[in-house]
Amino acid sequence: xxxxxxxxxxxxxxxxxxxxxxxxxxxxxxxxxxxxxxxxxxxxxxxxxxxxxxxxxxxxxxxxxxxxxxxxxxxxxxxxxxxxxxxxxxxxxxxxxxxxxxxxxxxxxxxxxxxxxxxxxxxxxxxxxxxxxxxxxxxxxxxxxxxxxxxxxxxxxxxxxxxxxxxxxxxxxxxxxxxxxxxxxxxxxxxxxxxxxxxxxxxxxxxxxxxxxxxxxxxxxxxxxxxxxxxxxxxxxxxxxxxxxxxxxxxxxxxxxxxxxxxxxxxxxxxxxxxxxxxxxxxxxxxxxxxxxxxxxxxxxxxxxxxxxxxxxxxxxxxxxxxxxxxxxxxxxxxxxxxxxxxxxxxxxxxxxxxxxxxxxxxxxxxxxxxxxxxxxxxxxxxxxxxxxxxxxxxxxxxxxxxxx
Amino acid sequence: xxxxxxxxxxxxxxxxxxxxxxxxxxxxxxxxxxxxxxxxxxxxxxxxxxxxxxxxxxxxxxxxxxxxxxxxxxxxxxxxxxxxxxxxxxxxxxxxxxxxxxxxxxxxxxxxxxxxxxxxxxxxxxxxxxxxxxxxxxxxxxxxxxxxxxxxxxxxxxxxxxxxxxxxxxxxxxxxxxxxxxxxxxxxxxxxxxxxxxxxxxxxx
Amino acid sequence: xxxxxxxxxxxxxxxxxxxxxxxxxxxxxxxxxxxxxxxxxxxxxxxxxxxxxxxxxxxxxxxxxxxxxxxxxxxxxxxxxxxxxxxxxxxxxxxxxxxxx
Numbered sequence: 001x002x003x004x005x006x007x008x009x010x011x012x013x014x015x016x017x018x019x020x021x022x023x024x025x026x027x028x029x030x031x032x033x034x035x036x037x038x039x040x041x042x043x044x045x046x047x048x049x050x051x052x053x054x055x056x057x058x059x060x061x062x063x064x065x066x067x068x069x070x071x072x073x074x075x076x077x078x079x080x081x082x083x084x085x086x087x088x089x090x091x092x093x094x095x096x097x098x099x100x101x102x103x104x105x106x107x108x109x110x111x112x113x114x115x116x117x118x119x120x121x122x123x124x125x126x127x128x129x130x131x132x133x134x135x136x137x138x139x140x141x142x143x144x145x146x147x148x149x150x151x152x153x154x155x156x157x158x159x160x161x162x163x164x165x166x167x168x169x170x171x172x173x174x175x176x177x178x179x180x181x182x183x184x185x186x187x188x189x190x191x192x193x194x195x196x197x198x199x200x201x202x203x204x205x206x207x208x209x210x211x212x213x214x215x216x217x218x219x220x221x222x223x224x225x226x227x228x229x230x231x232x233x234x235x236x237x238x239x240x241x242x243x244x245x246x247x248x249x250x251x252x253x254x255x256x257x258x259x260x261x262x263x264x265x266x267x268x269x270x271x272x273x274x275x276x277x278x279x280x281x282x283x284x285x286x287x288x289x290x291x292x293x294x295x296x297x298x299x300x301x302x303x304x305x306x307x308x309x310x311x312x313x314x315x316x317x318x319x320x321x322x323x324x325x326x327x328x329x330x331x332x333x334x335x336x337x338x339x340x341x342x343x344x345x346x347x348x349x350x351x352x353x354x355x356x357x358x359x360x361x362x363x364x365x366x367x368x369x370x371x372x373x374x375x376x377x378x379x380x381x382x383x384x385x386x387x388x389x390x391x392x393x394x395x396x397x398x399x400x401x402x403x404x405x
Numbered sequence: 406x407x408x409x410x411x412x413x414x415x416x417x418x419x420x421x422x423x424x425x426x427x428x429x430x431x432x433x434x435x436x437x438x439x440x441x442x443x444x445x446x447x448x449x450x451x452x453x454x455x456x457x458x459x460x461x462x463x464x465x466x467x468x469x470x471x472x473x474x475x476x477x478x479x480x481x482x483x484x485x486x487x488x489x490x491x492x493x494x495x496x497x498x499x500x501x502x503x504x505x506x507x508x509x510x511x512x513x514x515x516x517x518x519x520x521x522x523x524x525x526x527x528x529x530x531x532x533x534x535x536x537x538x539x540x541x542x543x544x545x546x547x548x549x550x551x552x553x554x555x556x557x558x559x560x561x562x563x564x565x566x567x568x569x570x571x572x573x574x575x576x577x578x579x580x581x582x583x584x585x586x587x588x589x590x591x592x593x594x595x596x597x598x599x600x601x602x603x604x605x606x607x608x609x610x
Numbered sequence: 611x612x613x614x615x616x617x618x619x620x621x622x623x624x625x626x627x628x629x630x631x632x633x634x635x636x637x638x639x640x641x642x643x644x645x646x647x648x649x650x651x652x653x654x655x656x657x658x659x660x661x662x663x664x665x666x667x668x669x670x671x672x673x674x675x676x677x678x679x680x681x682x683x684x685x686x687x688x689x690x691x692x693x694x695x696x697x698x699x700x701x702x703x704x705x706x707x708x709x710x711x
Contacts, residue, residue, distance in 0.1 A: 072538075183446055
């Protein structure tokens with residue numbers, strides 16, 4: 001992300017964690033209905049929103065529910081009658097929502113959800129990884145992965161812009177690292193006057209449940225038409241890429257911040273590129289500086305957009321590199337390459353006709369810190385293994401006793 | 406004074422309930438008021454009163470990119486003197502500074518810990534005198550700000566009011582101070598901070 | 611028609627369009643009301659899962675001379691022949707007869 005010094009909208013500098021940044025974005029988007037169930041590390045988002053509603057800063061309905069399954073169901077109902085809605089969750093909460101995630105996207109409702117990512121039980125871990133998010137990649141939700149509190153704020157505004165676009169009408173997820181971001185205070189800029197945000201988010205007509213003009217939603221569909229209706233989602237998800245780029249341009253124009261589906265740092269002349277996602281991108285950039293000072297031509301890439309997958313952007317950035325290292329924070333058990341983003345990246349590059357040497361690493365599982373030194377050592381390990389790296393599958397970084405030969 | 410060359414990394418050590426995490430956030434907010442970049446986060450875990458707690462603050466003139474926990478701090482702030490020195494001295498830079506809640510003098514602490522730079526402050530005494538409770542975080546911040554360049558006591562006080570009491574700039578502070586339920590608490594915190602700022606014993610060689 | 615023309619998400623834009631689908635040809639057994647025995651108790655009307663028992667303002671005079679102001683009739687366009695009405699009728703006034711003889 002780059003920040004331009006001047007933006008159309010006047011902004012104020014605040015110190016917030018990513019949970020609170022999400023809450024401020026929801027407030028500024030003038031959301032009508034919120035429903036959520038508390039789970040660490042997401043709870044701060046809805047705590048803050050409850051406070052805002054109590055203090056009259058936000059005129060919204062907060063529906064208290066007994067589970068995440070109900071939280072998502074409640075906002076599906078509210079969205080179906082035309083409300084702008086929001087929920088947030090983590091880990092098991094997202095898993096408990098799973099079947100409803102498909103219903104939300106299948107009904108083409110423009111919901112927005114924040115996810116403070118967290119490892120999955122068992123064993124119980126409240127700490128961060130991306131296993132929860134990766135499990136919902138096939139639910140037809142547009143998925144952004146932010147790397148700063150600023151980006152969490154901007155992405156939630158952008159998510160409403162994209163989801164509510166009549167060409168799209170799919171729900172969106174804005175994910176960020178549980179704890180590493182959800183509980184980290186850092187500076188960001190937010191608009192002084194929320195009217196300027198609302199100008200970016202006009203209420204647009206869509207099909208809603210209205211007793212005066214009755215329609216039916218969520219009906220059964222026989223095999224003769226079901227596939228065509230699901231194919232509409234395939235097309236909407238592809239189209240979402242273009243609409244996201246338009247929204248990126250509007251964010252740049254109004255708020256002065258530049259976002260791309262794949263962010264890059266010193267990638268242009270790099271022979272070695274490291275691709276990752278979420279908050280550790282900052283740590284990776286520091287590691288790149290370290291490696292450059294040692295004479296290695298290394299650059300960093302960050303996947304900001306997970307669904308739809310930005311295959312072409314990745315191609316353009318990787319084209320001139322010899323080695324691509326993918327650092328995942330989730331495990332696809334039993335897969336040929338166990339890092340989910342590595343798997344997807346390899347498929348995308350094959351599609352685009354690029355065949356760099358690829359190494360897949362998995363790190364940071366269950367909240368284990370990933371430092372600059374870890375990234376440096378991963379790069380060195382990948383260079384040492386060369387073509388052999390991918391034969392291993394994925395390298396489980398720092399696991400005691402794990403051997404690869 | 407500690408100069409913010411590139412980034413200054415501060416690690417807070419305390420026990421659950423003493424306010425170490427809140428102190429790290431107040432400091433980040435104060436740095437924000439000064440127009441600096443900052444980052445604050447706790448060592449994550451289920452919160453338990455009395456258990457050892459770590460929190461981190463980074464302050465810089467440039468945007469902060471790394472999110473790794475601080476392993477070699479410039480400063481450690483020790484809210485609880487009963488913690489094992491091996492825990493809070495871990496990774497401390499060779500010219501690193503120890504700011505410690507202690508009734509003892511800075512020189513004897515420095516000798517015992519084998520470090521050169523110490524700020525000693527009886528934060529527990531100050532907190533009890535001014536606030537009636539042994540919550541030492543604002544007193545520790547008062548002592549810290551004595552040696553921290555670019556961050557004024559005024560900014561830390563403003564940040565503390567915002568984080569501890571949710572006081573916004575547009576609020577009428579005078580009126581709040583006269584409100585019995587909150588006025589005494591605000592004043593107690595500010596007095597503790599100022600007393601610590603003034604009475605901290607600084608040993609910097 | 612392709613996926614492009616379909617309303618998204620399987621939404622049905624025309625409320626109450628189920629009347630267009632006549633389900634009467636599913637029937638094997640046809641319920642027939644014996645107007646002589648029927649006591650106009652409304653029980654068949656209440657139990658019918660498809661709402662095809664219709665109440666008509668047509669008066670009926672029984673052979674014994676009793677006059678009813680209303681008549682119950684079955685809408686055979688939609689009756690699926692489930693037989694619930696015949697089962698529930700307290701005076702056994704509804705008989706199920708084979709549709710195809």
